[in-house]
Amino acid sequence: xxxxxxxxxxxxQPRKNENWSKNDDHLAQIQELVGNxxxxxxxxxxxxxxxxxxxxxMRRMPTLCHYPLEVVLQMKNRVVKE
Numbered sequence: 001x002x003x004x005x006x007x008x009x010x011x012x013q014p015r016k017n018e019n020w021s022k023n024d025d026h027l028a029q030i031q032e033l034v035g036n037x038x039x040x041x042x043x044x045x046x047x048x049x050x051x052x053x054x055x056x057x058m059r060r061m062p063t064l065c066h067y068p069l070e071v072v073l074q075m076k077n078r079v080v081k082e
Contacts, residue, residue, distance in 0.1 A: 003069075009076060020060040027051055028061045033069060 003011040011033075014026035031037060039056055042048050053059055067075075 003073075007073075007076070011072070024051060024058065024060050028058055028064055031058075032064050032066055033072065035066060036064075 003009075012026055012029045014022045014029060016022040016025065020028075036056060042052050042056055045051075051059055053062075058064070
């Protein structure tokens with residue numbers, strides 16, 4: 001929320017396609033930013049079997065690219081670290 005207040009832009013913009021749902025994409029985008037979810041976090045989810053495999057990878061999006069927030073700020077908003 002702070003990102004959106006500071007930049008006026010949405011941090012996550014999930015999209016649906018023929019291979020995954022909007023929720024799948026949203027979860028993937030969150031993990032790409034903050035890292036993989038802790039197994040205990042996934043285990044507590046009532047919908048874990050819908051989105052995650054037993055090893056914690058996403059069912060429909062097994063490969064994720066991780067980007068630190070600093071990189072996202074630089075790419076999306078041309079924020080330069082001085």
